[in-house]
Amino acid sequence: EGNTHFKEGRYPDAVKCYDEAQKRNPNDHTVYSNRAAALLRLMAYEDVIRDCDKCLAIKPDFVKAITRKAHAYFWTKQYNKALAQYEEAIKVDATFQEAIEGKHKTMMKIQENATGEGDEEAAQRAMQDPEIQQILGDSYMQLVLSEMQKDPKKINDYMRDPGISAKLNKLIMAGILRVGNGPQPGQGGRR
Structure with a gap:
């Protein structure tokens, strides 16, 4: 029925x-x-x-x-x-x-x-995910992200480390970390 x-x-x-x-x-x-x-x-x-x-x-x-x-x-x-x-x-x-x-x-x-074409809502929702929070709360990952913000080319070095690469890929898939020329979450930017 x-x-x-x-x-x-x-x-x-x-x-x-x-x-x-x-x-x-x-x-x-x-x-x-x-x-x-x-x-x-x-x-x-x-x-x-x-x-x-x-x-x-x-x-x-x-x-x-x-x-x-x-x-x-x-x-x-x-x-x-x-x-x-x-x-x-x-x-x-x-x-x-x-x-x-x-x-x-x-x-x-x-x-x-x-690439920065997604929406802010997905990134905000991802911030509620305990796994994402754990990655972002890790002091070494904070250092990695800080260095990448200063020099975006550093991502190539970090992607060679399997542990860091897995965490960075999680952040990319969740829309928290963007690569390419698009605006980063929270930074606005022109579309």
């Missing part, structure tokens, strides 16, 4: 049906994934992530749930998390077109952010 409501675009009704199905069979991973699909259409992204996590706790390799979780991260502009989920989905099923296309769209958004 929930699937019928979903196909006919009645997403709130679909969610209600999936709620009932989940109460009757809490170990059916597809119910959580289907409810996540309906919630995605309703733009209830935090609920999508929660349902996908429940689905994946039951069936860790369920590619539709991994991809739906990635979509929720994408639409909340958490591109680094979206990319990780799309890559996970592709590991599970290298032919799953929805994940392949999602990864491509996410890479495009990350590139926009890295």
